[in-house]
Structure formats: structure tokens, C-alpha cells
Amino acid sequence: MTIQTIKTTPFDDQKPGTSGLRKSVKHFKKPDYLQTFVQAIFNTLEHVQDSTLVLGGDGRYFNREAIQIILRMAAATGFGRVIVGQGGILSTPAASNVIRQYQAIGGIILSASHNAGGPEGDFGIKFNGANGGPAPESMTEAMFAAAKQIHEYHIAPLQPIPVDKLGKYQLAGMQVEVIDAVSDYLALMERIFDFDKISALLASNHFKMRFDAMHAVTGPYAHRILEQRLGAPEGTVIHGEPLADFGGGHPDPNQAHATELMNLLYARNSDIDFGAASDGDGDRNMILGKRFFVTPSDSLAVLAANARLIPGYKDGIAGIARSMPTSQAPDRVAEKLGLPCFETPTGWKFFGNLLDAGKITLCGEESFGTGSDHVREKDGLWAVLFWLNLLAEKQDSVENIVRQHWAEYGRNYYSRHDYEAIEMQDANALVDALQAQLPGLAGKPFGDLTVSAADNFTYTDPVDGSVSQNQGIRILFADGSRIIFRLSGTGTQGATLRVYLEKYEADVSKHDQDVQEALADLLAIVQQVARIEHFTGRAAADVIT
Incomplete structure (x- = not known):
């Protein structure tokens, strides 16, 4: 076949954020927009010839069309094999596992994570490296530089691959292997958790659970693992069919968007003991007990404190890492267990070096993401199985387990207030005004609280020495309370200002x-x-979690 060379004009808006390039579907469907960024990725990679690439996504609108385009471009670039999830679907943690298991050069993951889908929704694309983790900043910067200089891309002639059918196919001399998206991931989970004990819990008459897949990618995984492999009753998984528009919902597993699950667990006469949800691409999780919400920060701390109860971590953990805005609850566990604890910028790629270097085993972010060294991504279903294994071991409720944790370590009251789709110039003016105040805040009293320090967080990677600046404005108080301001990099319209509030309380009577x-x-x-309100006109946050 003759490889086609298509002339194009570079775009200046293809700078990846914390989780790749995210834009509206309409933006991605502009002529050559997707192709230009994919070519930029391929131009940045080394040793592509005859290597293996992993490809899959969360099934959102434009996913199937994009996969066929990327397959043709991969063939034109000289890849030897592309591994594709059946139906074009791979959860983000499953993709990370496949990359590592098949020793691929990396993988392209098509997702806008928790953002809304459908023709009027969002689309996203990111590259994960050979370790299975998101590309580091140095690589995403190189991709952006390449995208700004591209004037042509290469693509094989049209030859649709039947991605719904398992098997091996040929495309312009390149092998395309369509694999079962769930099997490899299931095998990995079986090596970590005690499935016999979880099965016994799910089979007992005194325990009921619901898992909300939010019509997103984890539906097939949850049906196979929870209902088929572990024996949970049919109907345990709700909204389990992946839909291109997520059923018109917002696939973000939090109190604001997983309302049906919240109502099930918080109903006065609820007989459901455990609830969980995951997001668009399967890397986030929400954990609920009966009329009890577990913050992601507390979840990480509880899992770290009880890790030895899980077969995969029975020998202990090497350390813990959390993103800077995440509450300091995990720090208290690390201190008591004598473990190192690392504070990183937001973005899972910052955990990658620590995981690869063996410095940490568990890590997490306040944005409903938790994970470990089993892959190089946060992993929603893994967190759910961890909690189920913990419940099976302790034979206690979610609420009691968390309250016992607070009694031992204290409670970190914590909340995030999101102001969404702010005009970029207004958001920047607000941040600039905050930045200007920082030198004069130290020592300043605010009622009963006194500022001990104020800065814009800078992170020096302890593994490679790289420095990441301006990662969030921090106001730290003498009693350990914190206020953090950060502009998010995961939205597609305007800017999202995230405000994080945290206060520690050791007194059990005040929990x-x-x-x-x-x-x-x-x-x-x-x-x-x-x-x-002065800078944005917003009197209150759009979402409070």
C-alpha cells in the first residue's frame, strides 16, 4: 500500500494539560486536528520501527472514529503491532497494565476522563510511556513543540479494522491485535486481592453493595469481576453499559454527579452497606458506606494504614505519596508507620518516578484518585476491590472502620470548592492578585488563626531532580490548617478555580x-x-465536594 502524505497547517492550542490534550468533540473534529497531534506524538517517540503500541479509550463519542485514524497513522509510521481493546475500549488503568505486560513502547489513551461526553461534550487524548504512566512534562512539552512545527502527517489508506471482533489483522504491513479488554486486568486483580474472602462477603445475606459505572468504561470490568467472577447478585452493577454520551450524565464519581448512588446509600430505609462509583475512563473512585461518605484523602489514609491485611501488600508498603492539595491525613499514617511520605504536584505523572524508583507503594489525589505500584495510573476498580477486601477482613462497616481510623490518627476536615468555566482573564487576574499578597501574609492573624507561611508550591523531584514551579498557592496556618488555590488543567472551557480547605481535629468528641x-x-x-466574587462575579462555588 502507498502511504499518503497529507499537507496541514499547525495548531497553536495543542499543549497537553495534566492529563493530555482535552477539547470539545467539535474542536477535535476540525480537519486534521486529531491527526496533527497524533503525528506530533509519533514524531516525539524514538525507536518506533516494529515496536508495539497500545490503543484504547473510554468509549465516548468520537472514540471509534479516532481509533481507525490512529491505526492508519501508526501503520504509516512503522509500528510493528498495535494492541487494541475490544470495541476500542480500555480503561486507563487497564491500558497501563497492558502497556507493561506486553512491553509496549507506550500507549495512546482516548478519554476526557470525568468530563461530559456526546457530540456536544468533550474528547481527549494522552500518551502513556513504556512504564505505563502518563508522559512526563519534558515529553508533553516536546509534543507541543512538535505540534507547532508540523506541516504534514502520514497515513495509510482507508482499511477499517473490525475492533469489535477479537483476533489479529493486518493493516499496511502492521499487525493489529484486538484483545479482551478485561481479562488481563482481572488476572492482575486476582494476584493482589483475596477473591475467596470477597466472594464470601458478597454472598452473605447481611451484606449488599452497588457499583455505579455511570455508563462509562468500567461497566464491562465491573460486570465481569464483581458479578461474574466474585458472584455478586445481578443488579449489583448499575449503569453498566458504556454509552457514547454516558447516558446524558456527567461521569464524575462525586456527591454532585453520582446522585442516584448517593440516594440509594443515604435513604432512611437503605439496606445497602457499601456503594462505589467510577468515572469515564475508570481511574477515579468514590467510596460510600451506609449514609457515610469517605473522602478520597481519608480513603488513601485508611488503605495505607491497613495495607498489610491485603495479600498483595502483606509484606508492607515502601511509602506513600499524595498530591499537594490532598489532605494531610496520609502523612499521619506514614509518620506512625515510619514510612516516607511525598507531597507532589497534581497530576499522576508525578507519582511515576517515585513508583518506578520503589520509593512508594500507595499514592492518591483528592480528586477521587487512588492507586498503587500495580500500574502507573490511578485505578478506580482497584480501590473498590481494596475496600471490599478490607471489609471482608475486618467484618465491620465502612463508617466504623473510618471512625476507628479517626480515633487513632485524628480527623482532617477537608473540602474542595470549584468555580467552573471562569473567563481566563478573570482567573489569571485573581491568581495574580493572590500572588502579590503572598510576601505579606506570613505572621498575619485572621481571627483565631495565624498564617505561618504562604507560597506558590514548587516541587523538586527526588528521583531525577526536575523542578516544577507554580503548582498552587498555599496559605498555611500555625495550627496546621491550610487554604490552597489552584487553576485546574482538566477543563475545556475557560478556567476552573479550585479552592481547598483543611483543618485538623484530634479531639474525638469533635469528629x-x-x-x-x-x-x-x-x-x-x-x-x-x-x-x-469581585474578580469572577461568583458568589458561591459551582461544585462543593
Whole structure:
């Protein structure tokens, strides 16, 4: 076959964020927009000839069309084999596992994660390296530089691959292997967790659970693992069919968007003991007990404190890492267990070096992401199985397990307030004004609280020495409370300002306060210092978690 060379004009808006390039579907469907970025990825890679590439996505709108385009471009570039998830589907953690298991050069993951889907929704693409983790900043910068210089891309002639049918196919001299998206991941989970004990729990008459796949990628995984392999009753998995528009819902597993699951667990007469949900591409998780919500920060801390109860971690863990905005609850576990604890910028790629170097075993972010060294991505279903294994071992409720943890380590009251789709110039003006105040905040009193330090977080990677600056404005108080401001890199319209509030409480008698009431003094300081309404016109956050 004759490889086609297509002339194109470079785009100047293809700079990847914390999780790849995300834009609206309409933006990605502009002539040559996807092709230009894919060519930029391929131009950045070394030793492509005859290597293996992994390809899959979360099944959202435009996923199938994009896969056929990328397969043709991979053939034109000289890859020897592309491994594709059946139906074009691979959860992000499953893709990470496949990359590592098949020793691929890397993988292209098609997802906008928790963002809405459908023709009017969002699409995304990111590259994960040979370790299975997101490309480091040096590589994404190189991709952006390449995208700005591209004037042509290469593509094989049209030859659709039947990605719904397992098997091996040929495309312009390149092998395309369509694999079962679930089997390899299931085998990995069986090596980590005690499936016999989880099965016994799910079979017992006194335990009921629901898993909300949110019409996203984890539906097939949850049906196969929870209902078929572990024997949970049919109907345990809800919204289990992946849909291109996620059924019109927002595949973000939190209190604001997983409302049906919240209602099931919080109903006065609820007989469901455990609830969980995952997001668009399967890397996030929400954990619920009966009328009890587990914050992602607390979840990481509880899992770390009890890791030895899980077969895959019975010999202990090497260390813990959390993103800077994540609460300091995991730090207290690390201190008591004598483990190193690392504070990184937001973005899973920052955990990669620590995992590869063996410095940590567990890691997590407040944005409903938890993971370990089994892959190089956060992993929603892994977290759910971890909790199920823990419940099976302790034979106790989610609430009791968390409350016992608070009694031992103290409670970190924590909340995130999101102001979404702010005009970029307004968001930048707000951040600039905050930045200008930082030198004068140290030592300043705000009621009963006194600022001990204020800065814009800089991270020096302990493995390779790389430095990442301007990762979030921090106002730290003498009693350990914190306020953090950060502009998110995962949205596609305007800017999202995330405000994080945290206060530590050691007194068990004060562990039942309403979270927002417990943090009310910090929120008042936010309004005083940041003047959010002045800069944005927003009197309140759009989403509070």
C-alpha cells in the first residue's frame, strides 16, 4: 500500500494539560486536528520501527472514529503491532497494565476522563510511556513543540479494522491485535486481592453493595469481576453499559454527579452497606458506606494504614505519596508507620518516578484518585476491590472502620470548592492578585488563626531532580490548617478555580461536626483574601465536594 502524505497547517492550542490534550468533540473534529497531534506524538517517540503500541479509550463519542485514524497513522509510521481493546475500549488503568505486560513502547489513551461526553461534550487524548504512566512534562512539552512545527502527517489508506471482533489483522504491513479488554486486568486483580474472602462477603445475606459505572468504561470490568467472577447478585452493577454520551450524565464519581448512588446509600430505609462509583475512563473512585461518605484523602489514609491485611501488600508498603492539595491525613499514617511520605504536584505523572524508583507503594489525589505500584495510573476498580477486601477482613462497616481510623490518627476536615468555566482573564487576574499578597501574609492573624507561611508550591523531584514551579498557592496556618488555590488543567472551557480547605481535629468528641461548618472560618478567609466574587462575579462555588 502507498502511504499518503497529507499537507496541514499547525495548531497553536495543542499543549497537553495534566492529563493530555482535552477539547470539545467539535474542536477535535476540525480537519486534521486529531491527526496533527497524533503525528506530533509519533514524531516525539524514538525507536518506533516494529515496536508495539497500545490503543484504547473510554468509549465516548468520537472514540471509534479516532481509533481507525490512529491505526492508519501508526501503520504509516512503522509500528510493528498495535494492541487494541475490544470495541476500542480500555480503561486507563487497564491500558497501563497492558502497556507493561506486553512491553509496549507506550500507549495512546482516548478519554476526557470525568468530563461530559456526546457530540456536544468533550474528547481527549494522552500518551502513556513504556512504564505505563502518563508522559512526563519534558515529553508533553516536546509534543507541543512538535505540534507547532508540523506541516504534514502520514497515513495509510482507508482499511477499517473490525475492533469489535477479537483476533489479529493486518493493516499496511502492521499487525493489529484486538484483545479482551478485561481479562488481563482481572488476572492482575486476582494476584493482589483475596477473591475467596470477597466472594464470601458478597454472598452473605447481611451484606449488599452497588457499583455505579455511570455508563462509562468500567461497566464491562465491573460486570465481569464483581458479578461474574466474585458472584455478586445481578443488579449489583448499575449503569453498566458504556454509552457514547454516558447516558446524558456527567461521569464524575462525586456527591454532585453520582446522585442516584448517593440516594440509594443515604435513604432512611437503605439496606445497602457499601456503594462505589467510577468515572469515564475508570481511574477515579468514590467510596460510600451506609449514609457515610469517605473522602478520597481519608480513603488513601485508611488503605495505607491497613495495607498489610491485603495479600498483595502483606509484606508492607515502601511509602506513600499524595498530591499537594490532598489532605494531610496520609502523612499521619506514614509518620506512625515510619514510612516516607511525598507531597507532589497534581497530576499522576508525578507519582511515576517515585513508583518506578520503589520509593512508594500507595499514592492518591483528592480528586477521587487512588492507586498503587500495580500500574502507573490511578485505578478506580482497584480501590473498590481494596475496600471490599478490607471489609471482608475486618467484618465491620465502612463508617466504623473510618471512625476507628479517626480515633487513632485524628480527623482532617477537608473540602474542595470549584468555580467552573471562569473567563481566563478573570482567573489569571485573581491568581495574580493572590500572588502579590503572598510576601505579606506570613505572621498575619485572621481571627483565631495565624498564617505561618504562604507560597506558590514548587516541587523538586527526588528521583531525577526536575523542578516544577507554580503548582498552587498555599496559605498555611500555625495550627496546621491550610487554604490552597489552584487553576485546574482538566477543563475545556475557560478556567476552573479550585479552592481547598483543611483543618485538623484530634479531639474525638469533635469528629461529628458538619464539614462546611467546621471549615467556615477558613472559607471566610478565602473570601477576604481572594475576593473571588469581585474578580469572577461568583458568589458561591459551582461544585462543593
